[in-house]
Amino acid sequence: MTTFTGSRRLRSLRDVGTGIAAVGVKELRGRMRGRRAFVVLTIHLLLVAGFAWMVEGLAERTISSGFGGSFSASADIGRQMFTALLALLTLIVLVLAPASTAGAISLEREKQTLDLLTTTPISSLAIVLGKLLSALSWVFLLLLASIPVTALVFTFGGVGPDDMIKGYLVLVVTALAYGSIGLFVSALVKRTQAATVINLVTVIALTAGTTFIFVFWVAMTGSSGVLPDQPTRDAGPIDGLTHRPAEALMWLNPFVAQVDVICGTDTGFGASCQVVSGVTNGVTVDQQFGIARDSYWPRSLAAMGVLSIVLIVLSVQLVAPTRRWRIGLPRPRRRRAGGDA
Amino acid sequence: MTGIVRATGLVKRYDRTLAVGGLDLDVAEGEIFGLVGPNGAGKTTTLRILATLLVPDSGDAEIAGASVRRNPNDVRRVLGFMPDSFGVYDDMKVWEYLDFFARCYGINAERRRRMIGDLLELVDLGPKRDTYVQGLSRGMQQRLCLAHALVHDPAVLLLDEPASGLDPRARVELRELLRELRSLGKTILVSSHILPELEELCTSVAIIDRGQVLAHGRVADIERRLRVGAVFRIRVLGEHEAHEAARAWFAVQPDVVTADLLEDGQVEIGFHGDDDGSAQLLATAVGAGLRVATFSRAASDLEELFLQVTAPDPVTAPHPVAAEVPA
Numbered sequence: 001m002t003t004f005t006g007s008r009r010l011r012s013l014r015d016v017g018t019g020i021a022a023v024g025v026k027e028l029r030g031r032m033r034g035r036r037a038f039v040v041l042t043i044h045l046l047l048v049a050g051f052a053w054m055v056e057g058l059a060e061r062t063i064s065s066g067f068g069g070s071f072s073a074s075a076d077i078g079r080q081m082f083t084a085l086l087a088l089l090t091l092i093v094l095v096l097a098p099a100s101t102a103g104a105i106s107l108e109r110e111k112q113t114l115d116l117l118t119t120t121p122i123s124s125l126a127i128v129l130g131k132l133l134s135a136l137s138w139v140f141l142l143l144l145a146s147i148p149v150t151a152l153v154f155t156f157g158g159v160g161p162d163d164m165i166k167g168y169l170v171l172v173v174t175a176l177a178y179g180s181i182g183l184f185v186s187a188l189v190k191r192t193q194a195a196t197v198i199n200l201v202t203v204i205a206l207t208a209g210t211t212f213i214f215v216f217w218v219a220m221t222g223s224s225g226v227l228p229d230q231p232t233r234d235a236g237p238i239d240g241l242t243h244r245p246a247e248a249l250m251w252l253n254p255f256v257a258q259v260d261v262i263c264g265t266d267t268g269f270g271a272s273c274q275v276v277s278g279v280t281n282g283v284t285v286d287q288q289f290g291i292a293r294d295s296y297w298p299r300s301l302a303a304m305g306v307l308s309i310v311l312i313v314l315s316v317q318l319v320a321p322t323r324r325w326r327i328g329l330p331r332p333r334r335r336r337a338g339g340d341a
Numbered sequence: 342m343t344g345i346v347r348a349t350g351l352v353k354r355y356d357r358t359l360a361v362g363g364l365d366l367d368v369a370e371g372e373i374f375g376l377v378g379p380n381g382a383g384k385t386t387t388l389r390i391l392a393t394l395l396v397p398d399s400g401d402a403e404i405a406g407a408s409v410r411r412n413p414n415d416v417r418r419v420l421g422f423m424p425d426s427f428g429v430y431d432d433m434k435v436w437e438y439l440d441f442f443a444r445c446y447g448i449n450a451e452r453r454r455r456m457i458g459d460l461l462e463l464v465d466l467g468p469k470r471d472t473y474v475q476g477l478s479r480g481m482q483q484r485l486c487l488a489h490a491l492v493h494d495p496a497v498l499l500l501d502e503p504a505s506g507l508d509p510r511a512r513v514e515l516r517e518l519l520r521e522l523r524s525l526g527k528t529i530l531v532s533s534h535i536l537p538e539l540e541e542l543c544t545s546v547a548i549i550d551r552g553q554v555l556a557h558g559r560v561a562d563i564e565r566r567l568r569v570g571a572v573f574r575i576r577v578l579g580e581h582e583a584h585e586a587a588r589a590w591f592a593v594q595p596d597v598v599t600a601d602l603l604e605d606g607q608v609e610i611g612f613h614g615d616d617d618g619s620a621q622l623l624a625t626a627v628g629a630g631l632r633v634a635t636f637s638r639a640a641s642d643l644e645e646l647f648l649q650v651t652a653p654d655p656v657t658a659p660h661p662v663a664a665e666v667p668a
Contacts, residue, residue: 015447018444018445018447021444022444025441025444026433026437026441026444029432029433029437030430030431030432030433110428111428111429111431112426112427113427115392115394115422115424115427116422116427116442116486117445118394119392119393119394119420120417120446121418121445121446121447123414321393322394322395322396322413
């Protein structure tokens with residue numbers, strides 16, 4: 001009995017693998033056909049390299065003009081380039097990851113191909129994962145191509161290989177989380193155009209929106225001690241608001257996670273560390289060494305990972321033709337349209 | 342029931358609308374089985390339940406012994422489905438389209454290569470192998486969609502309105518293709534509005550209305566069982582008086598229920614007899630001195646059956662159970 005169940009599980013697992021491969025090959029054939037993919041890749045690299053060059057030039061001019069000059073000028077340039085490149089790459093991921101999955105399911109519905117796909121033995125999980133991984137593989141390819149440009153910061157110093165690995169890890173998990181958001185929205189709404197707009201709004205809400213709410217909340221809170229649970233001593237503009245917002249509000253904002261990674265290249269008292277300290281309510285601040293390293297971004301990545309898993313499960317439910325759970329946008333009731341039942 | 346496709350008491354509701362209300366089906370292996378019914382009769386819902394795209398509210402269906410409720414994945418392995426409205430992927434060549442679906446069934450590379458060539462030959466798309474799918478005509482896309490349903494060599498094919506939107510030539514080609522598939526041992530369930538085509542093609546039909554099977558079996562058997570009459574049009578040579586005399590003569594013949602004179606001078610009669618009876622009637626008319634130039638059916642058997650069986654008048658419409666005819 002156990003062997004039977006085991007072999008059945010093995011078969012299911014193999015079927016999921018076959019399905020992911022089938023969908024992945026089909027999607028990648030479409031994406032990589034012709035010159036389009038290579039043109040986009042070239043433009044991406046030119047943009048990243050040009051941006052790095054620009055930042056290096058600006059940093060050099062600033063330091064040589066006497067502002068911010070220090071005994072470690074080269075390392076400062078390296079850190080500034082690293083910061084700028086991580087910000088740019090995060091922005092690219094935030095735009096491309098949800099955009100590349102926005103039509104994954106809704107386009108299948110629009111083109112009336114989803115029925116053809118769901119009557120094959122490949123599972124909804126395979127369809128969802130195949131779509132997600134093929135869309136993300138394109139984003140990952142862009143990230144991979146940018147590594148040599150980002151590695152230029154090593155010639156200036158100030159940034160270690162471990163910092164770069166952490167930065168790219170945040171980028172990869174960000175792509176996974178925001179790609180999953182795009183996929184979920186695509187499975188939820190029927191039109192790709194609507195899915196694209198919802199994705200854009202979601203990205204803005206989770207980055208600029210959360211930042212605005214956090215800053216606004218802090219500004220409206222009465223001044224208090226450093227500790228988050230400590231009640232306010234002076235009343236703020238809003239009387240009832242006595243506690244600062246929890247750092248969890250910013251977990252899905254990858255820019256803050258990247259700031260924490262950049263803080264790792266700093267002394268612990270620099271601007272990036274101040275930002276992270278503000279977000280974490282100073283919990284990890286040490287009087288002697290500044291902020292504790294690598295404390296915030298792993299929590300942010302874990303939150304994005306959990307979000308990805310939840311959204312993938314929900315997307316599978318939405319794609320399955322005979323799903324058990326009923327989730328979807330509320331629709332106005334209407335009479336059955338003409339045509340056959 | 343011993344058929345390869347069996348449905349028992351299928352019920353499906355959309356909100357408060359009953360799409361399928363206790364439908365039973367039994368389709369024997371190797372048949373081309375037609376689902377006939379007006380718009381909203383429940384044909385598409387029935388086919389979508391059989392294709393595992395919908396779960397019935399109650400009842401169950403089995404395809405090659407696998408339940409659509411309990412083992413949908415097993416059903417999908419023995420089933421090829423071509424929906425009413427289907428799309429094609431952009432940026433995909435004809436061979437890639439079939440290759441993708443073959444991969445979905447886990448078919449290995451060697452078999453895929455051989456099978457794609459064979460299928461393209463079968464549906465007459467061999468020369469279009471490297472053409473982009475969106476560049477094919479509607480008829481060719483229809484044939485390609487049919488080919489996609491055959492990549493895993495299924496025992497049963499479900500085709501929902503396969504001839505809709507096709508020109509006459511493409512319809513004839515599709516009909517020939519379905520006959521060829523039947524000769525290969527496939528069982529085919531096909532729904533259509535084009536009744537004369539179904540009549541030519543199908544070995545059995547089920548007439549569906551309001552989600553129920555009203556009549557089920559071979560066309561000739563249903564006709565015999567229901568004693569559904571035929572409508573004949575007779576052209577008699579002569580002037581108006583001769584036509585009127587002919588109408589009066591036909592009106593009093595046995596098995597003739599109605600006799601009308603049409604504007605073009607033809608006499609239209611409702612006849613309740615069988616083929617022997619109609620031959621006898623014609624011989625008697627000629628023997629009685631009527632100069633009969635043409636004597637022909639006004640509509641196909643299936644059309645007459647369909648109109649009779651789905652008539653809104655409860656007196657003329659047969660009871661669903663009473664109309665059941667074993668295939």
